[in-house]
Amino acid sequence: MLPPENLLAGEKSPYLLQHAANPVHWRPWGPAALADASALNRPILLSIGYAACHWCHVMAHESFENPETAALMNALFVNIKVDREERPDIDHIYMAALHAMDEQGGWPLTMFLAPDATPFWGGTYFPPEPRWGRPSFPQILQAVAQAWQNQDRAVTVNGASLVRALTAGAATRPGSLPTTETLSRAATAYLRITDPVNGGLGGAPKFPNAPIFRFLWQHGIRHTDARCTDAVHLMLQRMAQGGIYDHLGGGFARYSTDAQWLAPHFEKMLYDNAQLLDLLALAHAAQPAPLYAARARETLTWLTRDMATNGAFAASEDADSEGEEGRFYIWDKPEIDALLGDTAAPFTAAYDVTDAGNWEGHTILRRITGEGSAEAESRLGQARQILFAAREKRIRPGRDDKILADWNGLMIGALARAASVFGEPAWLTLAESSFASLLALLGAPDGRVAHAWRDGKITASGLLDDQAFVTAACLALFEATGKQDYLRHAIHIATATLTHFADTDGSLFLTADDASDVPAIRPRTAADNATPSGQGTMAAAFARLFHLTGDTAWRDQSERIIAAFSGATDQLAGMVTLLAASDLLQNATVVAIAGDPLSRGYHALLQTALTAADPTVVVLHAPTGHALPLNHPAHGKTALNGQAAAYLCRNQTCGLPITDAMTLHNNLNSALP
Numbered sequence: 001m002l003p004p005e006n007l008l009a010g011e012k013s014p015y016l017l018q019h020a021a022n023p024v025h026w027r028p029w030g031p032a033a034l035a036d037a038s039a040l041n042r043p044i045l046l047s048i049g050y051a052a053c054h055w056c057h058v059m060a061h062e063s064f065e066n067p068e069t070a071a072l073m074n075a076l077f078v079n080i081k082v083d084r085e086e087r088p089d090i091d092h093i094y095m096a097a098l099h100a101m102d103e104q105g106g107w108p109l110t111m112f113l114a115p116d117a118t119p120f121w122g123g124t125y126f127p128p129e130p131r132w133g134r135p136s137f138p139q140i141l142q143a144v145a146q147a148w149q150n151q152d153r154a155v156t157v158n159g160a161s162l163v164r165a166l167t168a169g170a171a172t173r174p175g176s177l178p179t180t181e182t183l184s185r186a187a188t189a190y191l192r193i194t195d196p197v198n199g200g201l202g203g204a205p206k207f208p209n210a211p212i213f214r215f216l217w218q219h220g221i222r223h224t225d226a227r228c229t230d231a232v233h234l235m236l237q238r239m240a241q242g243g244i245y246d247h248l249g250g251g252f253a254r255y256s257t258d259a260q261w262l263a264p265h266f267e268k269m270l271y272d273n274a275q276l277l278d279l280l281a282l283a284h285a286a287q288p289a290p291l292y293a294a295r296a297r298e299t300l301t302w303l304t305r306d307m308a309t310n311g312a313f314a315a316s317e318d319a320d321s322e323g324e325e326g327r328f329y330i331w332d333k334p335e336i337d338a339l340l341g342d343t344a345a346p347f348t349a350a351y352d353v354t355d356a357g358n359w360e361g362h363t364i365l366r367r368i369t370g371e372g373s374a375e376a377e378s379r380l381g382q383a384r385q386i387l388f389a390a391r392e393k394r395i396r397p398g399r400d401d402k403i404l405a406d407w408n409g410l411m412i413g414a415l416a417r418a419a420s421v422f423g424e425p426a427w428l429t430l431a432e433s434s435f436a437s438l439l440a441l442l443g444a445p446d447g448r449v450a451h452a453w454r455d456g457k458i459t460a461s462g463l464l465d466d467q468a469f470v471t472a473a474c475l476a477l478f479e480a481t482g483k484q485d486y487l488r489h490a491i492h493i494a495t496a497t498l499t500h501f502a503d504t505d506g507s508l509f510l511t512a513d514d515a516s517d518v519p520a521i522r523p524r525t526a527a528d529n530a531t532p533s534g535q536g537t538m539a540a541a542f543a544r545l546f547h548l549t550g551d552t553a554w555r556d557q558s559e560r561i562i563a564a565f566s567g568a569t570d571q572l573a574g575m576v577t578l579l580a581a582s583d584l585l586q587n588a589t590v591v592a593i594a595g596d597p598l599s600r601g602y603h604a605l606l607q608t609a610l611t612a613a614d615p616t617v618v619v620l621h622a623p624t625g626h627a628l629p630l631n632h633p634a635h636g637k638t639a640l641n642g643q644a645a646a647y648l649c650r651n652q653t654c655g656l657p658i659t660d661a662m663t664l665h666n667n668l669n670s671a672l673p
Helices: 014-018 031-040 054-064 067-076 088-100 137-149 153-169 180-192 210-222 226-241 270-286 290-307 333-350 374-391 405-421 425-442 464-481 484-501 534-549 552-565 576-587 600-610 661-669
Strands: 044-049 078-083 109-113 119-123 452-454 457-460 589-594 617-621 645-650
Touching: 014 054, 014 078, 031 044, 031 078, 044 088, 054 067, 054 137, 067 137, 088 109, 088 119, 088 153, 119 153, 137 153, 180 210, 180 226, 180 576, 210 226, 210 270, 210 576, 226 270, 226 290, 270 290, 270 405, 290 405, 333 374, 405 425, 405 464, 405 600, 425 464, 464 484, 464 534, 464 617, 484 534, 534 552, 534 576, 534 617, 552 576, 589 600, 589 661, 600 617, 600 645, 600 661, 645 661
Parallel strands: 044 078, 589 617
Antiparallel strands: 044 109, 109 119, 452 457, 589 645
């Protein structure tokens, strides 16, 4: 018999703890829960979500807190709750199963599994009573349980079919390295579906899709294609002024429910803000804009004020407070009028504040007027501060304060770039200190990085994305600082990744070879999601290691990853990080800087290289050039008559020395669209 209790109280995940008081007899994912299901020959109800998920809260209130529904769940299933942020490997497997059923993905994810964890049916949110043409959750529970008890053929057939689909989805399809034409086709395909008015990909709901726009940026810069870079600028400008951006506290919400970036679900995710900060920096490097600089600095204020935890950064902030979505963020005009008094009119006109509101009778602040005079903008800034102070007295949304290695890696890398582009050296200091904290909490002696930490405990083993994003962060810090320790850390993690994640064809699995609680199908993908794929990110990291060290083993590893998937020509447009990695490997510009690192000339050249708008620029500190291997093109490159000099190296050949920062800038940016 199952213990008649909810077993989540001993967990560390804030999402699991949100459900610890449910009358449902929840178990955390693990061997014990699977053993219970096997012993009872009872199907598993697997529920996956995350702490900041609005619809997860809705289903919890409607169903999991309902005693009658909970009793039905307890009688018919072994109920397992998973935090998708803590266990993205488990989420990946069952989300892929849902997609194989031709169902739209999302959270909460509700999957029904055989006792051996084989999925056979599922969905996302289910209402408590029949609604929108969908059956109620209790009806679903009874129908699934009956099908299992009667051993309906559909259960067996569906399970076998989904396993075949998952196996096929984890297979590689080898081919040759992608060509420029391949990348151009992918870029053109995305340009066809961009929104020419509001930016982003057309339609609603509208997500930032940062990996796609990061690819478009790189492709546009590399091939002087203004269509690509303009698409990125348009999206950033519309998002930066829309309701998806928090105009009082800084930071971007996860997505907009409409096509105009007005109404988000209000949750703020670390990974979105990291990628958008990086895009803001790249866009600002090409076309400096006060808007980009303001949003970057405001987002950093949010990051350090609200997300700092244990020396690193928390995962997310919730959408709900006091049981209502967006309550912390929305306003009514009388409240603003009372707070601002005689200065209310300019603010309400600028930020779309009306008596009727712009969202469900309330107002989500968004900037609808152009930039005014310096005096007018100053008054608006003062008004924002007054409203921010008033908002701080409200009950705040919850914060998921677990530390995730992959998302922190993304933010550390973005900080390293943004520090140079926006002239904020303190941001680089923050990136370095955050990296040190991350390794102290999650680093392992064998070089691997664990995935999640909270409340003094590592709660999930490291996955491919953790190794990839932290390796990329190491390399970003090495390029920004020249400190050899960062390069050594990158090589240590990359080597451990090959030991524990690599297949014989060079591709990388999502899980390590010693993972003990993952279903039999070992997941593997090169497709991007809301974050870049770990596969593509690691291919890019190996490419950078090759360009930085000259070690051809890293080039070969990068090629093997890319080639393992490049035969899937019909799917490559969904693997844009892998495509960008291939471009980086084959076409990078290495800026090798020689001379005295403490000299003014060296610093000027370094800052120029670090602020390049081209993401395929690799910055190599080479004070004498003699420390580089003999086969590195910059080996032996030195200062010129005592002056620091930069050498542009392309296709394993370096050009003449450049001692003037402006000349270097012109060389790096001559082809900007």
